[in-house]
Amino acid sequence: MKKVATLTLLAGAVIFAGVTHARAQGDGNGNGNSPGIAQVVALDECDPQSFNAALSESGGGFCHNVSLAAFGYATTLSDLLMGAETGSPDPGWDFEPDQLTVKEGTIVSVVDQGGEPHTFTEVKAFGNGFLAPLNPGSSTSVIPECNGGFKNIAVARTRVVQGSHLDVIGLSKGKHLFQCCIHPWMRMEVDVK
Template sequence: MSRNKLRRIFISLGLAVVALVMVMSIATASNVRELRMEDKCDAATFPPEAGCTSNGGVTFQEFLAKLNPQDKGHRAWKFNFGREHIDLNETLRATNIGGEPHTFTKVQEFGGGCVATLNSPLGLTPVAECSEPNIFPSTLVTSKNSLEIKGVNLGIGTHNFECLIHPWMRITIEVRAD
């Protein structure tokens, strides 16, 4: 076998390895699990401070009617995941498909949010995380936007997430070893 031919074989082998590594990294990057943050707010009837940008069909009157300790808030405001765990190498992507801003905040214990006017009719007191100064800017997700959290950054175990505006929006997600 000529030296040139051998070199060409080595080069193509090298290129094959590079291509394989690229394919593998793309496969890893697509390990995203989609979670939806939902609401059905109606921009026409919600007060401006609610920041509602859609016509979801639930009027502010209907929303308020569910804001009591028995109903625990309107059911259309929810985190929708369809599963209860992710793997350590996966990424959780929480996308706000509703019309209002929501937070996707990891909390030590579920409790009230940080908005007194929503807490009090529910009979809830704020979670400890409300006193963290950057908690809103770092976990707020406005309509049509998303927040990504890597499993490795959460660590193995169970994690509670809550909306600090609508505190009945809650989910517990387990991160499992791969």
């Protein structure tokens, strides 16, 4: 019982730390020389029932319940896989906005407001992710930036889990392409002026 309480406290502390961090950055927005922040949201409509039943080996809480599944605002795992395979992926899985123009030095802050983890990975050219069933035609070919999945530390570092945010700093002037290495149709462009 004591152990559980400690864990809960720890979890609370982590969440609280995350919030404080986000606030501190918010204060820097537009003040003097502090860099501005441009926000990107990662969205999905995962259906907790079907996702968590199929992905129970990853802890059972893979898909958090944010999608109002009871009212039909959710995509089941089989529908998601079917759409991805046939090349008409669910548009509810998305980065918003699709394109962003920012000044050099701006922090691009990606917030995962969906129910699933995503990655926000910079790529040379958009292409397939590391989970074949979510690629068109279930292709096993993977673009280099996503290769190896989370076993590749470079990919793991671009992960954004549910309810958290990832800050991308130091983007050079020019065009940058980002995509999710899990759901490869989640794509966006950041143009740095």
